[in-house]
Amino acid sequence: xxxxxxxxxxxxxxxxxxxxxxxxxxxxxxxxxxxxxxxxxxxxxxxxxxxxxxxxxxxxxxxxxxxxxxxxxxxxxxxxxxxxxxxxxxxxxxxxxxxxxxxxxxxxxxxxxxxxxxxxxxxxxxxxxxxxxxxxxxxxxxxxxxxxxxxxxxxxxxxxxxxxxxxxxxxxxxxxxxxxxxxxxxxxxxxxxxxxxxxxxxxxxxxxxxxxxxxxxxxxxxxxxxxxxxxxxxxxxxxxxxxxxxxxxxxxxxxxxxxxxxxxxxxxxxxxxxxxxxxxxxxxxxxxxxxxxxxxxxxxxxxx
Amino acid sequence: xxxxxxxxxxxxxxxxxxxxxxxxxxxxxxxxxxxxxxxxxxxxxxxxxxxxxxxxxxxxxxxxxxxxxxxxxxxxxxxxxxxxxxxxxxxxxxxxxxxxxxxxxxxxxxxxxxxxxxxxxxxxxxxxxxxxxxxxxxxxxxxxxxxxxxxxxxxxxxxxxxxxxxxxxxxxxxxxxxxxxxxxxxxxxxxxxxxxxxxxxxxxxxxxxxxxxxxxxxxxxxxxxxxxxxxxxxxxxxxxxxxxxxxxxxxxxxxxxxxxxxxxxxxxxxxxxxxxxxxxxxxxxxxxxxxxxxxxxxxxxxxxxxxxxxxxxxxxxxxxxxxxxxxxxxxxxxxxxxxxxxxxxxxxxxxxxxxxxxxxxxxxxxxxxxxxxxxxxxxxxxxxxxxxxxxxxxxxxxxxxxxxxxxxxxxxxxxxxxxxxxxxxxxxxxxxxxxxxxxxxxxxxxxxxxxxxxxxxxxxxxxxxxxxxxx
Numbered sequence: 001x002x003x004x005x006x007x008x009x010x011x012x013x014x015x016x017x018x019x020x021x022x023x024x025x026x027x028x029x030x031x032x033x034x035x036x037x038x039x040x041x042x043x044x045x046x047x048x049x050x051x052x053x054x055x056x057x058x059x060x061x062x063x064x065x066x067x068x069x070x071x072x073x074x075x076x077x078x079x080x081x082x083x084x085x086x087x088x089x090x091x092x093x094x095x096x097x098x099x100x101x102x103x104x105x106x107x108x109x110x111x112x113x114x115x116x117x118x119x120x121x122x123x124x125x126x127x128x129x130x131x132x133x134x135x136x137x138x139x140x141x142x143x144x145x146x147x148x149x150x151x152x153x154x155x156x157x158x159x160x161x162x163x164x165x166x167x168x169x170x171x172x173x174x175x176x177x178x179x180x181x182x183x184x185x186x187x188x189x190x191x192x193x194x195x196x197x198x199x200x201x202x203x204x205x206x207x208x209x210x211x212x213x214x215x216x217x218x219x220x221x222x223x224x225x226x227x228x229x230x231x232x233x234x235x236x237x238x239x240x241x242x243x244x245x246x247x248x249x250x251x252x253x254x255x256x257x258x259x260x261x262x263x264x265x266x267x268x269x270x271x272x273x274x275x276x277x278x279x280x281x282x283x284x285x286x287x288x289x290x291x292x293x294x295x296x297x298x299x300x301x302x303x304x
Numbered sequence: 305x306x307x308x309x310x311x312x313x314x315x316x317x318x319x320x321x322x323x324x325x326x327x328x329x330x331x332x333x334x335x336x337x338x339x340x341x342x343x344x345x346x347x348x349x350x351x352x353x354x355x356x357x358x359x360x361x362x363x364x365x366x367x368x369x370x371x372x373x374x375x376x377x378x379x380x381x382x383x384x385x386x387x388x389x390x391x392x393x394x395x396x397x398x399x400x401x402x403x404x405x406x407x408x409x410x411x412x413x414x415x416x417x418x419x420x421x422x423x424x425x426x427x428x429x430x431x432x433x434x435x436x437x438x439x440x441x442x443x444x445x446x447x448x449x450x451x452x453x454x455x456x457x458x459x460x461x462x463x464x465x466x467x468x469x470x471x472x473x474x475x476x477x478x479x480x481x482x483x484x485x486x487x488x489x490x491x492x493x494x495x496x497x498x499x500x501x502x503x504x505x506x507x508x509x510x511x512x513x514x515x516x517x518x519x520x521x522x523x524x525x526x527x528x529x530x531x532x533x534x535x536x537x538x539x540x541x542x543x544x545x546x547x548x549x550x551x552x553x554x555x556x557x558x559x560x561x562x563x564x565x566x567x568x569x570x571x572x573x574x575x576x577x578x579x580x581x582x583x584x585x586x587x588x589x590x591x592x593x594x595x596x597x598x599x600x601x602x603x604x605x606x607x608x609x610x611x612x613x614x615x616x617x618x619x620x621x622x623x624x625x626x627x628x629x630x631x632x633x634x635x636x637x638x639x640x641x642x643x644x645x646x647x648x649x650x651x652x653x654x655x656x657x658x659x660x661x662x663x664x665x666x667x668x669x670x671x672x673x674x675x676x677x678x679x680x681x682x683x684x685x686x687x688x689x690x691x692x693x694x695x696x697x698x699x700x701x702x703x704x705x706x707x708x709x710x711x712x713x714x715x716x717x718x719x720x721x722x723x724x725x726x727x728x729x730x731x732x733x734x735x736x737x738x739x740x741x742x743x744x745x746x747x748x749x750x751x752x753x754x755x756x757x758x759x760x761x762x763x764x765x766x767x768x769x770x771x772x773x774x775x
Contacts, residue, residue: 034545035545035548035549045328048327048328048333049327049328051333051342052327052328052331052333052344053327055331055333055342055343055344056331056344059343059344075327078323079323079324079326079327082320082323082324083324085320086320086324090747091747091750091751094751095750095751095754098750098754099754099755100545101485101489101491102750102754103750104491104545104548105491105703105707105746105750106746106747106750106751108493108700108703108743108746109704109742109743109744109745109746109747109748109750110743110747111743112700112739112740112742112743112746113740113743113744113747114743115739115743116736116737116739116740116743117328117740118328119736120736120737120740121328121329121332122328122332122333123332123333123334125335127333127342128340128341128342129341129342130340130341232696236549236552236553236556239549243546274560274563274564275560275561275564277556277560278556278557278560278561281553281554281556281557282557284549284550284553285538285539285550285553285554288539288542288546288550289538289539289541292542292546
């Protein structure tokens, strides 16, 4: 029971991170109907920017941890947003209306490029970081097993919930959110009624990149090690989360992220750690075969 | 001409470049010497240079819209590119970047000055593609002849021969993947999985049952095709981009299973001592075992380790040529035409009574079969295989070869394989930039020529007198 509870906590933390990345996939898919294969790399860049900001703050002597966290959060979001914007402008923007595989191939190219770019400018070595937030609550000491809920896990979950609330408000209530929903429904019609489609798409990528940056920061804080290759697996898992939740649906992405996080945690705990990635891939395949619309997605009607 | 707007635009680009470069280029994370943890070293000079490069480059590109500026920009950028190629500077990366950027601007300027848009067009009347098809038709035999006599050329060293084998392996993989991506239009990101299945099935059959390479080769292809069918069957109903991710997932599953199923596949240590192939039962061995005649004894020549290399070279050449001629012929059959029709419009195909799942499945299986052959060859050439050789990067490289060469173009694959595999071997000091360049090239090609460098779309069927009517 204690063991189960611990896995539940770990799974939810992991799931929050996947969910934040998955929103980037699902938003982009909803609006332009393509898989942003480079989104995992954007998340990886967010993690790198976080670690760099942490170190720089440490060097200039900022020791007040809440302030440091805020600065890192802002810096990761702003600089990663620049990457998200550039990726869209360079690799996808010129391809709107091209044949259907073109944006996907371009995205794979972008993904390879970013991975190797980071490897070149930051080195291939694993980047470790000393834990910034330590400690936590311990409870349910039963059967020689202590359930731990660390402060960092609380920060991750609270931050994710806060972001989701803000994000839902943005989509439901603001002009930008309205423009996004309009583009999602019919891009041509939205353009006719005066929505700046290009700007809306750019901002969608920017928002996705910002959420991915937060996820990157969380991973840096949570695991304390990153390298240039983390974007690949995290990207595929977050994509699986987006598909599981129903691609195009924002609550679905979060739900899918939580489910994937939980499945991964329980699979590692009760079956085998080696095959936890296989479990996620199998879920992806099974979802696509039996319920391609996902849990909360709308059916995709193919028009001729 | 509105200079202010131009400067504002260039300034904006420079600002974005600054935002991109400041955290990632400006600060490099390095290990603390003699301690734990990381520290950063600053590289603000590189940031400043990158921002300046982007500013000037963007300005130059915008100015190209004004005819009077084109010639001066062409001259300046060409001079800069050539000059920096000759002059040695202490900053190699920055220099290369500058050379590359000015070369791009120079090409773009030359394009506009000499009005080259007619030579290479985005759409039909694609002369580069036509030229490639022409070369493929008339010079194809010449290339093949060159490939055949290549091992006997006086300039060919052992190193070049090994390189030739490597390039030909990728040509074969590219041709195999071309069936799936180029003809059937299915984006397969897990192609290397079938390569792995071929390699491992040869290694394991040879290890456990002692069958020879020649008995295992068809089996390896069969196994790979079988995997193609069982993996493809559930997922081929999916739309193109889902299919890509799922095949990627399968590729990773196979790799992870090979990595962890130690008793079957040897785990991370792989399988070593994979038997070498023999020539009509004659091994390439200085002292053949009792009862067998080795190659050099039969032909009564001195033993040389190079015989085996030459033999492997011809083996992969023949395998690759079989792949090629098979593809060229199957294109003309109903199934090949169905593939291409399916690539263009799936709904129309269904309306015409083509079963999309079966049609895609054959493409998938045939592509996988060739990967299986290539995998068996890889195993016998290396004598050692491990899951490391079958990572996603390998799939990406093969896909890059197909995409850059021109999807569906056979000669394009050869060209791209030589460019992407052969040429980098000669610039080993630039090896770290190889995948970076691959990625950038994939993006660039998709933007500039989405159908690939040598895309040539030969109509499968032509009306009898339509040939003359085509402009």
